[in-house]
Amino acid sequence: MSLPILIQAVLTPIVLAPIVYLAGRRLSHHVGWLAFAILIHSTAMILMVAGSEYLEVYSWVPRMGWDIGFKLDGLSLPFALNIAVLSTVIAVYSIPYMEHRIGDRPGEYGSYYALYLLYAAGMLGAVLATDLVEFYIFYELMLIPSYLLIARWGYGERERIAFMYFLWTHIGALALLASIVAVYWVTGATSIEVVKTILRNTRIPFQLEAGMATAMLVGFLVKMAVLGLHVWLPHAHAEAPTPISALLSPAMIGIGGYGVIRIALSFFPRFFTAYSLPIALWAFLTMLYGGLMALSQDDIKRLLAYSSISQMGYLLFGISSVNMLGVSGSILHYLSHGLGKGILFMIAGILIMQTELRSISRMGGLASKMPLTALSTLIGFLTLIGLPTTSGFISEWMIFGGVIRSSLASGSMDKLIVAILGLLATMLTAGYGLWTVRRVFFGSIPKHLEEVREGSVIALTPIIALAILTFVIGVYPAPILDRLTQTVMLSLNLG
Amino acid sequence: MVIWTLAFGCCTIPIVGWVSDRLGLRYVREWYSSLVIALAFIPYILLIRLVARVGVVVYPIPSLFHSILTVDMVSVFFILPILIVGFASSIYSTSYMSHDTGLNSYYTLLSAMILGMIGVVSAGDFFTFFLFWEVMSISSYALVAFRKDRWEPVEAGFKYLVMSSAGSALMLSGIAIVYGIAGTLNFAGIALAMRTPVLASDPWLILAISLIIVGLGIKAAIAPMHTWLPDAHPAAPSPISSLLSGVMIKTGVYGLLRFYILFQTLHAYWSLILSILAFLTMFIGNLTAMFQTDIKRLLAYSSIAQIGYITFALSIGTIQSISAALLHVFNHAMMKGLLFMAAGAFYHATGSRDISVLEGVGRRMKLTGVILSIGLLAIAGMPGLNGFVSELLIVSAAIQQELYLQAALTIINFVISVAYYLRLLQRIMLKEPRSDLSRVEEAPATMIAGMVILASLCVFVGVYPSMFISISELAGRVALDIGSYITSILGG
Numbered sequence: 001m002s003l004p005i006l007i008q009a010v011l012t013p014i015v016l017a018p019i020v021y022l023a024g025r026r027l028s029h030h031v032g033w034l035a036f037a038i039l040i041h042s043t044a045m046i047l048m049v050a051g052s053e054y055l056e057v058y059s060w061v062p063r064m065g066w067d068i069g070f071k072l073d074g075l076s077l078p079f080a081l082n083i084a085v086l087s088t089v090i091a092v093y094s095i096p097y098m099e100h101r102i103g104d105r106p107g108e109y110g111s112y113y114a115l116y117l118l119y120a121a122g123m124l125g126a127v128l129a130t131d132l133v134e135f136y137i138f139y140e141l142m143l144i145p146s147y148l149l150i151a152r153w154g155y156g157e158r159e160r161i162a163f164m165y166f167l168w169t170h171i172g173a174l175a176l177l178a179s180i181v182a183v184y185w186v187t188g189a190t191s192i193e194v195v196k197t198i199l200r201n202t203r204i205p206f207q208l209e210a211g212m213a214t215a216m217l218v219g220f221l222v223k224m225a226v227l228g229l230h231v232w233l234p235h236a237h238a239e240a241p242t243p244i245s246a247l248l249s250p251a252m253i254g255i256g257g258y259g260v261i262r263i264a265l266s267f268f269p270r271f272f273t274a275y276s277l278p279i280a281l282w283a284f285l286t287m288l289y290g291g292l293m294a295l296s297q298d299d300i301k302r303l304l305a306y307s308s309i310s311q312m313g314y315l316l317f318g319i320s321s322v323n324m325l326g327v328s329g330s331i332l333h334y335l336s337h338g339l340g341k342g343i344l345f346m347i348a349g350i351l352i353m354q355t356e357l358r359s360i361s362r363m364g365g366l367a368s369k370m371p372l373t374a375l376s377t378l379i380g381f382l383t384l385i386g387l388p389t390t391s392g393f394i395s396e397w398m399i400f401g402g403v404i405r406s407s408l409a410s411g412s413m414d415k416l417i418v419a420i421l422g423l424l425a426t427m428l429t430a431g432y433g434l435w436t437v438r439r440v441f442f443g444s445i446p447k448h449l450e451e452v453r454e455g456s457v458i459a460l461t462p463i464i465a466l467a468i469l470t471f472v473i474g475v476y477p478a479p480i481l482d483r484l485t486q487t488v489m490l491s492l493n494l495g
Numbered sequence: 496m497v498i499w500t501l502a503f504g505c506c507t508i509p510i511v512g513w514v515s516d517r518l519g520l521r522y523v524r525e526w527y528s529s530l531v532i533a534l535a536f537i538p539y540i541l542l543i544r545l546v547a548r549v550g551v552v553v554y555p556i557p558s559l560f561h562s563i564l565t566v567d568m569v570s571v572f573f574i575l576p577i578l579i580v581g582f583a584s585s586i587y588s589t590s591y592m593s594h595d596t597g598l599n600s601y602y603t604l605l606s607a608m609i610l611g612m613i614g615v616v617s618a619g620d621f622f623t624f625f626l627f628w629e630v631m632s633i634s635s636y637a638l639v640a641f642r643k644d645r646w647e648p649v650e651a652g653f654k655y656l657v658m659s660s661a662g663s664a665l666m667l668s669g670i671a672i673v674y675g676i677a678g679t680l681n682f683a684g685i686a687l688a689m690r691t692p693v694l695a696s697d698p699w700l701i702l703a704i705s706l707i708i709v710g711l712g713i714k715a716a717i718a719p720m721h722t723w724l725p726d727a728h729p730a731a732p733s734p735i736s737s738l739l740s741g742v743m744i745k746t747g748v749y750g751l752l753r754f755y756i757l758f759q760t761l762h763a764y765w766s767l768i769l770s771i772l773a774f775l776t777m778f779i780g781n782l783t784a785m786f787q788t789d790i791k792r793l794l795a796y797s798s799i800a801q802i803g804y805i806t807f808a809l810s811i812g813t814i815q816s817i818s819a820a821l822l823h824v825f826n827h828a829m830m831k832g833l834l835f836m837a838a839g840a841f842y843h844a845t846g847s848r849d850i851s852v853l854e855g856v857g858r859r860m861k862l863t864g865v866i867l868s869i870g871l872l873a874i875a876g877m878p879g880l881n882g883f884v885s886e887l888l889i890v891s892a893a894i895q896q897e898l899y900l901q902a903a904l905t906i907i908n909f910v911i912s913v914a915y916y917l918r919l920l921q922r923i924m925l926k927e928p929r930s931d932l933s934r935v936e937e938a939p940a941t942m943i944a945g946m947v948i949l950a951s952l953c954v955f956v957g958v959y960p961s962m963f964i965s966i967s968e969l970a971g972r973v974a975l976d977i978g979s980y981i982t983s984i985l986g987g
Contacts, residue, residue, distance in 0.1 A: 061961040063968065133887075137878035144877060147917075151925050159921055170913055174906050181891045181902075 006056050006070035009045035009084070010125045010138075013038050013117035020117060024110015029102075032095035035113040039091050039120060043084040046124075050077060053487075057130065066190055069130030074487025078331050078480055079127040079258050082338040083251045085469070087120035089462035093346050094243040096459045100353045101153055101241055112153065119145035119247065126255055132180045132190045135263070136173070142252060143169050146244065153241040161235045168222055168232040176219025176259075179212045183267065186212075196266050200493075206270065213271040216264045223256030224312045227286040234293075237305035242349030245301060249308040249345060250338035257315040257334055261327060265319060266492050272322045276410075280320035280403065280418045284425065286313030291428030295435075299358045300348045303436060304341065310429065311337045311384065317422055318399035323409075324494045326402020328485045332477070333395035339470045340383030340392060346463050347377050350455035351440070360436065365445035370454045372464070374441040379467045381433030383474075386426065391473035394481070396426065497538045497574065498564070498617070501610040504531030505603055512599035525589040528602040532582045532609065539578060546571050550973070551983040553619065561681065562626075565619030565984055568973040572821055572966065573616040573749050576828035579952065580741045581609040584734035587836050587945030590938075591734055591843055601641060608634040608738065615746045619984065621670045621680040624750070625663075632659055632714075635743060639731040651723075651730035658713055658723040666710025672703035683984035686757045686977050695760040704761060707754055708768060715747025717806055718776040721799045725783075728798065729791035729848065733839020734945070736791060740798040741832035745824045748805050752817065755809060756977050762812060769810035774904055777803030781911040789848045790838045793919065794831065797874065800912060801827045807905060808889045811896055818971030819888035822963060826881040826956060830874040833949040837867035840938040840946070841923075850919065855928030859935045864924050866946045873953045875916040876909055881956035884964070 016038050024031040049072055057069035072080060094116065102108045122142030129135035143166065151162035184190055186208070187198040218229070225233035233253070237245050265272055272279070290310025297303035311333070318330030348358070350373055357363060367374040379390070386396040400423055407415035454460075473480065488494055508528055515523035545552050546566060554564040585605060592598060611631025618624035636659070640652025674680055676697050677688035689695045709720060716724040724744070728736045755765050780800030787793035805827070808820035840863045841856050842848050857864025873880035876887075886909060893902040937943075956963050973980075 061964060063961060063965050137883075140878045144872065148925075151921060159925060163917060163921060166917055167910070167914060171910050174909060177887065178890065178894070178902060178906055181887070181894045184891065185895045 004056065005045050005049050006054065006072060006128055007058070007068075009042040010070065010121050010128060012041060013121040017114040017117045021110040021114035024113060025107060027109075028106040029095055029099045029109050031109050031113050032091060032098070035117055036088065036091040038117060039084070039088040042120075042124065043088050046072065046080050046084050050081070055130070060134070064190075065188075066133045067131045068134050069191070070125075070128040071130045072128060073491070074483035074485075075262060075331065075491065076127050076258075078335045078484060079255070080124060081480075082254075082335050083120065083123045083127065086251050086338060086342050086466075087116075087123070087247060089465055090243045090246050090342070090346070091116065093246070093349070093459055093462040096456050097243050097349050097353060098153070098241070108153075112149070115145040115149050119149065119244075123247075123251055123255060127258055130192055132183065132192060132195065132263070135192070135259070136177055136180060139176070139255070139259075140170075140173055142255070143173070146240075146248060146252065149244045150236060150240045153244075154239045155241075156239045158239050161239045165232045165236040168229070172219045172222025172229070174219075175215045179215035179219065182212050182215070192263060192266075199267050209268050210271055213264055213268040216267075217260065220256040220259040220264060221316070223259070224253055224316065225309050226282060226312060226316055227289050227309070230286070230290075230309050233309055234302055234305040237308065238299060238301040242301070242345060242352060245304075246342050246345035246349070249305065250341040253308060253312060254315065254334040254338065257312070257319065257330060260316075260319055261331065261492070265322070265327070269322065269493070272320070276320050276322055276406065277412065277415050277418070280317060280415060280422075283313045283316035283320055284418050284422050286310065286316065287422060287425045288313075288428070291425060291432065294432040295428065298360050300351065300360050300436070300440070301345070301358055303360070303432065304344050304348060307384065307429070307432065308337075308341060311341070314396065314399055318402055321399075321402035321406040322494065323402050323406050324485060324489050324492075325398050325405055327492065327494060328481070328488045329395050329398025329400075329402050331484055331488070332391065332481065333399060335473065335480070336383055336391035336395045336470065339466050339473070340380045340390075343376055343380035343383075343463050343466050343470075346459070347373055347380065350459055350463075353459065354452050354455055355449055360439050362446065363440045363449065364443040365441070366449065366452065367441035369445070369449070369452045370441075372460055373455055374437070376460075376463045376467050377441065378437055379470065381437060383470045385430045385433050389474045390470050391477065392470070393474060394477050497535050497542060497578075497613055498610060500531065500535040500538055501606050501613065504528065504535075504606045505610060507531075508603045508606060509599045512602065516599075522589060524598060524602055525585075528606060529582065529585040529589070531606060532578065532585050535578060536582075539574060542566060543571055549983075551980060553984055556623065558622075561620070562623045563619035563681065563984075564614075564617045564623060565682070566617045567980065568970040569749075569752070569821070570617045572970040573745065573824070574613050576745070576825050577609060577612045577616070577742045579948070580738055580828050580832040581605075583832060583945040583948045584738050584836070586948075587737075587839070587942050588732075588734045589941040591839060591942055592732060595642070595732075597641075601638070604634040604638050605735075605738075608638065608743070612742060612746055616749050620682055620684075621673070625667060625670065628666075628746070629663065631743065631746065632663065635735075635739060638735045639727045639739070641732055641735070648730040651726035655723045655727040658720075662710040662713030662720070665706045669703040669706030669710060672699050672706070676700060676703070681984070682753065682757055683981045686759070687981050687985065689758055689760055695758075700758070700761065701764065704754070704758060704764070708751070711747045711750040711754075712772065713747075715744050715751065715802055715806070716776075716799050717747075717772050717802060718779040718799065721776065721779070724799060725792050725795045728795035728835075729789060733791075733835055733842060736794075736839070737832035737835035740795060740835055741828040744798065744802060745805075745828065748802065748809070748820070748824060751806070752809055752820070752974060755812070756974055759977060766810045766812055769806055770901065773803050773807035773810055774901070775803075776800065776806060777905070777908045781908050781915075785911065785915045787915075788850055790841070790850050790853060790919070791835065791848050793850070793915065794834050794838060797912065797916070798827075798831055800908065801831070801874070803908070804886065804889055804905065807901065808892060811892055811898065813892060813896060814968070814971045814975055815888070815895055816892035817974055818964075818967040819885055819892050821970050821974075822888060822967040823885035825963065825967070826885045826953075827874070829949045829952045829956070830870050830882055833866065833870040833946055833953060834874065836942065836946045836949070837863055837870060840942050843942070844935045844938060845932065850922055852929070854922045854926040856932055856935060857924035858928050859932055860937050862943060863938050863946070866943075866950045868920055868924060869950045869953055871916045871920045873957065875913045879957050881953045881960070883957060884960040888964075
């Protein structure tokens with residue numbers, strides 16, 4: 001008998017959300033610590049079973065064959081860990097930030113943290129799900145709270161932006177749903193493992209397979225915001241309350257990538273092999289577009305948002321290789337992007353709190369005033385750039401290694417060219433990253449910033465925790481990487 | 496028997512009301528009405544057990560045309576939302592209608608309408624069907640126009656009356672032709688007659704069916720016969736709106752389902768007409784709903800769209816699709832009943848149905864706002880709530896029959912509908928309240944109670960759909976099994 005461990009990790013935040021809401025009336029902004037405790041519990045539950053492959057299945061609608069299952073294996077571990085850690089530390093970070101955003105309307109803290117918990121639980125559930133319908137439910141569960149969080153506590157035209165965000169993602173999700181239903185009628189099952197086995201062992205017409213894979217891919221790529229499906233992202237990420245941006249971008253959009261790998265790629269490997277080149281090209285264009293747009297931004301949050309689009313291009317690039325190296329690299333890149341971008345969005349929040357500014361051109365010379373912030377920013381960008389000893393180096397190395405290997409294996413010259421162009425595009429990351437650090441933290445201090453002080457300890461602690469983690473994973477990736485590559489090899493049958 | 500309980504209620508409510516008025520007791524009549532509907536659950540549960548045991552229960556009614564009531568799984572499935580929404584709206588009415596006059600007739604008509612609906616779904620022949628159909632229709636005309644001192648309800652009620660009775664007349668002529676062909680009004684008898692090729696290929700039958708589709712379609716508000724609904728549903732008092740939109744239009748769907756199966760040989764014809772009308776209905780309902788400024792009108796158009804989904808599922812005609820349609824009937828009854836009640840609570844508190852006036856009211860009336868959000872998210876098909884389950888099953892049934900285009904069109908409609916549900920949610924719940932809402936207070940307890948019943952069912956079915964899926968699948972199976980329907984009514 002399996003002990004209910006993972007279900008605790010996912011359901012505890014959901015069940016306790018109303019209690020957090022009620023407690024918010026009494027505790028005001030201190031209720032953030034309660035949310036933090038709940039998420040610590042979830043993280044602990046995940047760490048408890050992180051040692052080996054772990055599976056829990058509960059019967060839900062036996063008539064339709066729908067189960068509720070939670071599975072932690074080498075593939076879902078990096079995702080679950082990233083989501084759990086980020087949502088835990090950002091819960092702490094939210095305390096000073098939301099105090100700054102909400103101010104003295106104590107009634108609202110409860111609703112913020114209740115929605116925050118639901119959002120975190122939705123993401124966790126999605127990456128642990130073992131059943132397609134269950135996956136879809138969690139996939140949508142992360143949408144609704146995040147929509148409300150943006151619409152309620154965002155900036156600018158927050159309601160319109162939240163609305164756009166919801167519609168884009170929901171349309172993608174419906175395409176995914178259509179594909180899930182089609183898969184169900186082809187295979188008669190909704191369990192991911194069972195469907196995978198059946199699809200592997202039956203020859204279905206390629207046209208049908210391509211149709212299902214395309215619908216599914218659209219569903220996931222909207223979430224990943226690759227070029228053409230990215231319209232919602234710069235707005236949503238820039239105008240969301242900053243802790244939520246720090247979850248949206250590093251944790252949530254990558255779940256699209258998880259879906260592509262866990263579901264689409266494992267169901268339809270033939271499709272991915274056949275369309276490897278167009279997907280790689282698409283990914284390259286996303287990298288290029290995101291990087292170029294990031295270079296031209298003045299609003300720091302928009303810059304980070306475009307950088308996320310570009311980084312999702314890397315994820316897709318790795319997937320397009322359809323081999324073990326590239327796909328594992330993508331997954332690891334999700335983790336390193338999550339850490340790096342988590343740091344950077346939180347820093348953007350600190351800048352907003354301390355200077356009330358988002359415009360980079362009005363900042364400058366802040367390194368002397370906020371040394372720790374400056375250092376962390378540098379670490380964040382270096383992770384994205386892929387400096388050796390940060391986790392970004394290993395993941396990018398694996399992604400490009402994977403793509404080049406697959407192009408050599410298939411003898412495709414075009415793909416090799418795309419891979420080399422992709423490598424060159426990484427310079428864009430270095431460009432906008434280091435340039436931003438220079439513009440914000442060095443040079444002369446403008447007059448209106450002379451009174452600025454370093455961010456509060458509570459806000460800086462989560463950032464430093466993440467910065468340390470990037471180095472830990474960068475220097476000693478083995479515990480995660482070994483199991484990851486093994487699972488990718490075994491469960492996806494990739495060499 | 497459920498009907499006798501309600502009929503007893505109909506007869507006694509005016510007396511109780513009159514007596515309590517004389518004695519100066521408040522709310523006796525209101526609670527008595529709710530009690531009667533609640534008591535109807537007891538025979539209902541006995542009925543379920545009986546139906547589960549014997550399949551089809553037949554009650555003869557001594558009258559001219561050998562009238563019978565036949566209750567099978569499908570009828571039982573339809574009675575459930577009627578009773579639940581009926582009970583919830585009766586409780587809700589207690590405070591919603593408390594400032595009105597003529598409440599004796601209000602509660603009498605309310606239970607007469609519920610009685611009529613239950614009669615319609617348990618009729619075993621066309622005569623009984625039509626009889627209860629008219630009981631239901633007439634009481635609903637009166638209820639729509641209940642606030643007769645204002646022009647809007649009177650106009651809407653009159654429009655509804657004209658259209659609906661035209662529909663009834665058309666349906667009656669259709670029934671007459673069927674009687675002429677089959678020589679019987681009994682459903683099972685007609686189904687048996689349709690097995691004779693000579694009768695089934697009679698060209699008059701096409702006319703008869705068209706007339707019946709129009710008659711039923713008017714009640715079910717299938718486009719282009721839907722025009723009465725957006726006037727009548729908003730104009731009626733809110734508990735009545737939720738009964739009208741939640742369950743009454745579903746009696747039209749019930750009729751379509753029943754007769755669809757009776758005239759088996761004409762399935763291709765039915766399917767084509769129904770699926771064309773279904774998509775017309777969906778698109779008209781959804782696209783028009785986007786431009787509404789009146790919250791109840793928006794909900795009314797959304798009901799039209801939802802009827803489109805149900806009709807589409809019916810038109811597919813497989814066990815999966817019929818059970819999906821049935822489940823959606825139940826789910827929509829809960830969601831739409833809930834939404835109309837929440838809209839009514841806002842109207843009760845602010846005196847306005849204009850969405851721009853209601854902006855931000857959800858922040859003043861937190862509980863009603865949360866309940867409204869549950870309803871809106873459910874009807875928008877968010878997973879974890881009931882609407883998702885049945886919408887998924889409808890699309891699933893379409894894809895199973897390889898109707899990819901239709902499935903895609905349905906999904907497009909889901910997207911359109913999400914747009915306006917979400918915008919409504921945003922405007923009611925998230926916008927800053929206007930200053931003139933500062934004196935708005937939370938809805939009274941009985942109104943909340945009525946809504947909570949439905950909201951908890953929305954959540955329950957969403958989280959634990961297993962039981963309801965099984966029941967609807969059973970009902971779908973029974974509905975399509977015309978052979979054993981005939982045998983169990985007519986014998987061998």
